[in-house]
Amino acid sequence: MNCVNCGHSQQIGKFCGKCGTPFAPINNGTEMPEKAATAPNITHAQQASVEPNIHVEKIKGQTKIYGNYFMQHLKRPSHAFNRSHEGFQNGLISVILLGVFFALTVSAFSSGLLSGNGSNFISVFSSTIFSIVIMMGLPIVSLFIINKLFGPQFSFKSIISIYGAHLSPLIIGAGAAFLLVLLKSFIVGNIILVVVLLFAIFILPLYVISALLTKKSTNTLDPLYGFTLYLVSFAILLIISITILADSALGEFIEMFEIW
Secondary structure, eight states: OBOTTTOOBOSSOSBOTTTOOBOOOOOOSSHHHHHHHHHHHHHHHHHHHHHHHHHHHHHHHHHHHHHHHHHHHHHOGGGGGTSTTTOHHHHHHHHHHHHHHHHHHHHHHHHHHTTOOHHHHHHHHHHHHHHHHHHHHHHHHHHHHHHHHHSOOOOHHHHHHHHHHTTHHHHHHHHHHHHHHHTTOHHHHHHHHHHHHHIIIIIHHHHHHHHHHHTSOOSSSOHHHHHHHHHHHHHHHHHHHHHHHHHHHHHHHHHHHHHO
16 A cells, blocks of 8 residues: 555555555445445335336226216216217226126125135135126127117227116115125115116116117117017027026036035
């Protein structure tokens, strides 16, 4: 080490042995790499803390948008016919939400009868939501087919938008049924749930197809025949779906019987 003041050279020590000037600390090249190595880590940590916030904000924003959509169509469901191209995402959320509430109610009722078996709840929920999605898909597909052949020829997304926009009252009913079942009011809860299911799968699609064929139709075919064809197509799809679901349920029952 060389003293910067007098030029004296020595091997060890923090101060010059001749004039007492302190030596500058030696930079061995390890400090900067350490700082350079920690900088990316800090950056990644900051990014990791920011990214969840972005996702949370997106969820909050979408929740607010859906809340406004829900209340708007709760007051005036028929607005969906005039804005069918805008509400696909929210309409799909409504369809899924109704299916989830229905599956939760059935699962809670089943668990209540079987003393709260957790594995049974999950099994019933998964099978119920699968079945209800298929059942709700039948009128949507039937509406789309008749709409394309004899109606205003809306896209499949527009049909989901229109159908989902009319589900707001039914979602409230399904939520009420779920709460009643949790409160052990099984009879009233199940009655409400059955009414909601019948309305969603049978009654509501009849209103929608009637509105499409009378208010928005561009076809010369009389709405009566289009309505009749909807009933026929829905009945065919319903029979096929029930056959498949019944066959699947029978297979599970036979397997369970063999285990016993």
